[in-house]
Amino acid sequence: MTEYTDELNRFMRAIVQGTDVSPQIDTIYQNYSLDIAIEIYRNNYRGNLHDALTGAYPVILQLVGDEFFRYLTRSYIGQYPSVSANLYHYGEQMSVFLQEFPPAQALPYLPDVAVLEWTCQIAYFATDEPNFALDKLALIPAEQHPNLILHTACHVLRSNYPLTAIWQAHQPGADIQINLASGGSIALVSRLANIVQVSELSEADACWLQRIQVRDTLGLATEATLALHPDFNLQATLLALLKQGVLTGFHLESTS
Amino acid sequence: MKAILTTAIGGFLVLGLAGAANAATPQMEKCFGVAKAGMNDCSSNKSSHSCAGQATKNSDSNDFVALPKGTCNKIANGSLVADAMMKKAM
Numbered sequence: 001m002t003e004y005t006d007e008l009n010r011f012m013r014a015i016v017q018g019t020d021v022s023p024q025i026d027t028i029y030q031n032y033s034l035d036i037a038i039e040i041y042r043n044n045y046r047g048n049l050h051d052a053l054t055g056a057y058p059v060i061l062q063l064v065g066d067e068f069f070r071y072l073t074r075s076y077i078g079q080y081p082s083v084s085a086n087l088y089h090y091g092e093q094m095s096v097f098l099q100e101f102p103p104a105q106a107l108p109y110l111p112d113v114a115v116l117e118w119t120c121q122i123a124y125f126a127t128d129e130p131n132f133a134l135d136k137l138a139l140i141p142a143e144q145h146p147n148l149i150l151h152t153a154c155h156v157l158r159s160n161y162p163l164t165a166i167w168q169a170h171q172p173g174a175d176i177q178i179n180l181a182s183g184g185s186i187a188l189v190s191r192l193a194n195i196v197q198v199s200e201l202s203e204a205d206a207c208w209l210q211r212i213q214v215r216d217t218l219g220l221a222t223e224a225t226l227a228l229h230p231d232f233n234l235q236a237t238l239l240a241l242l243k244q245g246v247l248t249g250f251h252l253e254s255t256s
Numbered sequence: 257m258k259a260i261l262t263t264a265i266g267g268f269l270v271l272g273l274a275g276a277a278n279a280a281t282p283q284m285e286k287c288f289g290v291a292k293a294g295m296n297d298c299s300s301n302k303s304s305h306s307c308a309g310q311a312t313k314n315s316d317s318n319d320f321v322a323l324p325k326g327t328c329n330k331i332a333n334g335s336l337v338a339d340a341m342m343k344k345a346m
Contacts, residue, residue, distance in 0.1 A: 064324035146257060178334070222264075223257055
């Protein structure tokens with residue numbers, strides 16, 4: 001049994017790392033030598049992972065072009081073997097990888113784009129959340145409003161680069177008019193039905209939403225935000241987030 | 257604070273219930289094995305690598321110049337290398 005496991009591990013290394021296969025391995029295909037057969041297996045392994053990365057990182061693919069993306073994924077696949085049977089889990093370390101991948105150093109915003117695209121991947125496969133029950137909110141007496149704790153389904157990402165604009169420019173039909181010097185960005189990732197959206201958040205909205213995400217009460221979050229951003233408009237923000245599918249529910253903080 | 261919240265939530269409820277806001281989130285059933293757009297599996301392998309086509313050692317070496325050639329070239333001020341080269345040229 002140990003010998004069998006050893007053989008499997010050796011075979012895995014041959015596929016993943018390119019080491020020699022065991023002399024006990026043989027091929028049943030007469031038309032292919034063992035070396036060729038192993039190459040085919042290896043290329044299928046890499047090809048599947050390459051495709052998984054293509055699906056997870058469509059914006060990076062467009063940014064760097066097919067040839068460079070293939071080169072990049074080849075290096076990534078060599079460095080990060082697949083550890084899940086689900087291919088949609090493959091590619092999580094792309095941002096870390098890009099930070100250190102020498103040929104990508106000229107594009108300093110690339111790691112942030114990778115974080116955003118992986119966040120979109122997570123959002124896409126996340127479990128469905130219920131629609132926000134406005135009718136139930138209407139039943140809450142006004143004096144209880146400060147104690148509301150809102151439930152959200154979204155991610156907020158801050159970048160020193162115009163991340164939202166870069167992502168939006170690479171969606172079908174969009175134009176690429178980006179100046180990297182235009183500054184940072186706060187990207188909101190949400191999902192409406194099965195469509196992942198990325199939109200830009202104002203500092204005030206981000207300030208409020210990040211407090212809501214850590215389950216501050218509506219009263220505390222709004223008070224803290226207004227102190228920093230006097231022009232914060234709670235009603236407009238609530239409506240915008242409702243439309244984007246960010247708000248999913250609420251409960252009342254139990255007051256003592 | 258309470259007045260601010262009550263006004264905001266009042267308006268939120270009125271506009272939210274009246275508008276199509278909530279109607280914009282239809283509940284859709286997700287099937288198992290749902291694929292992202294363009295990621296339907298059976299055909300995707302063929303486009304990126306054919307088993308026979310790549311079954312050589314040659315494809316292992318990255319003997320071409322590794323330069324990004326995508327839309328990154330269209331982003332103004334987008335490349336550190338380009339910046340450095342421009343400064344040298346000036």
